[in-house]
Amino acid sequence: MDFNLLTHHFFELTITGLALGSVYALVALGYTMVYGVLRLINFAHSEVFLYGTFATLWVTYFMGATPNSSTGAVIGMLAVALVLSMAVSGGVALLLEKFAYRPLIKRNAPQLIALISAIGASFFLSEAMGLRDRITGFIGLDDNLSRYVASARDTRSIAFDMPRRNLFAIGDYQVNTTDLLVILSALLMMLAVDQFIRRSRLGRGVRAVAQDPESAALMGVNSVRVVQLTFFLGGIMAGAAATLYMIRIGATKFDAGFILGVKAFTAAVMGGIGNLRGALLGGLVLGVAENYGSAIFGTQWKDVVAFVLLVVILLFRPTGLLGESLGKARA
């Protein structure tokens, strides 16, 4: 127990916690929306995020990033990477829906079996990434693509140094550009999704299916489309989160999605699963709490603090901080 560290670095811990938390929140959106509509824990969402991180990595490789790339070039590359990784993650999410869920929904399979299918998809996707050198080896492309596929089971880092400039001070901590970039872009995207769900016609369809799928179908809502849309929206948010993650952390690995997925799902549950604003709040609370926790108890207890906090919150608010609002309230 060491409260000194916490009191001395309070603002630093808060800001970096918020930055990490906003990545959690963006990924949590995907869990929360799919859960809200289908009552399904989309276990493979972590892999949607994973493919986003690799998309970001490969785009910067492809565009020839080096440690000496100028700030302008890096910003340009990241912008392209953001768009492409959103597209890749959205695509993976749509494929998931098509191959792992729609056949089950059609057959009216029990809920747990959908979870099994998701787990299977998650194993498949992450292992396919971890065996990418072998897979490209089959079609004889591994030499041409060696920069992208070599040492498939190791951690790969981005090739440039993230330009950082200190902007302004909060307390004794100098807030730098990456912190601000990550937090602001995450907030902006969350706001966009929230407004889309609340105001647009398609968003109304999503809410309708979440409340009562049968009535929504009778009112002419195309539920297949709605499900696709939820997967896709969750996917592109995970893609954006992936780029922000690469900006902050700078490295990824074929199994990097798993632990982040667990954290993001925790965030979603903490905020109230099925609730978009809950995902945001849950993500931020989790990120900050983890930082405080590791300051007080030591970094190795970080995850324990996160899970204990979750249990405590669920004890006092059994439906999460903000309750379930996207779906109907369940007794």
Added chain:
Amino acid sequence: MKSLGIGARVETLPKWTKIVFFVLLALFCYALPVLQLPLITTPDVDFGGVLFTVALYVLIALGLNIVVGYAGLLDLGYVGFYAVGAYSVAVLTTEHGSVPYLWTIPVAVGLAMLSGVLLGAPTLRVRGDYLAIVTLGFGEIIRLTAVNLDWLGGARGISNVPGPPDICKVTEGDVCRQPLFEIPHLDWSTGTPLVDLNHQTGFLDFGVLDLVPYYWFALTIVILVLIADRRIKDSRVGRAWEATREDEDAAELMGVPTFRFKLLAFAMGAFVGGLAGALFAGNSSFVSPLSFLLLYSILFVAAVVVGGQGNRWGAVVGGIVVAYLPERFRSFQDWRVMIFGVALMLLAVYRPQGLLPPRRRKRAAQAEREDQATHTPTTIEGAT
């Protein structure tokens, strides 16, 4: 004429035939490592060890089946109880004491049950999917605590955990020089079975080289658990679980104290999980946090659901599938997790009820189909 599954066919047999059938099945299972049947025997790894792992997974699947299958509580942190069992044994026998292995098993099981009650008491009031993430968190908390506490051996783990005591004619120190009697294996390399006197298994000789006695030990426990499971499932407790699973509110209204029965299911599951952990510690003689990753919890749930949740034979089959197939096809080494993932997806799509669904569920599904056929002749497919 309706075709009957194996389970239904066994059920229709007279009682004494049933008993004979199960006794023969058990004998066959005991004989498996000695028979060394071609095709079944794993070519690349020690068959006795594989059989032990399979028995362990079957045991775990049986325990988790009580929680997930009977009581309908999704537990994604089952590995936590397994870890509590294994660590209790390791701590008591090696790290902080030298209690004989067999004495630590009741303690390990008791502690696992206690942790099940401690986890369940506050969290079983939250419903369904929240429970999944809370239990998942519990499993991780147990593992991370083991990693971080030096008292529990930290990340390096605890080694030299003793196994069950040998029962021997002649012992030298801890090593069994001459077992009570030896059982020769069969050798199929020529195409016909020959008795292979060079490979013999000492009866009740729990050495490091031959894991077959461990397998027999584990199999005995599996059989005992199966019998207990049958008694519980067919009792008032089993019916209360079923009622709670199908409709918690209705069960509560009918006077079933649902919370208490859910807690009981949790404790029972933890009991079996702890037992499996204790077996694991005794066999592998090495306990480290790496054996209790979250991934294993997921594999365990997969075993139960793949087999058919709610059916003890389904759990047995699921445990066998999850533990045996990857070992049998070790030549695919690197690809096996990926293939396993695809297999899970295919199974979910083509056999959503699991390999061996419980009969009651099959009947329910059939009744539902008939009900739909009579009441709603036209589907509303067009509306979606």
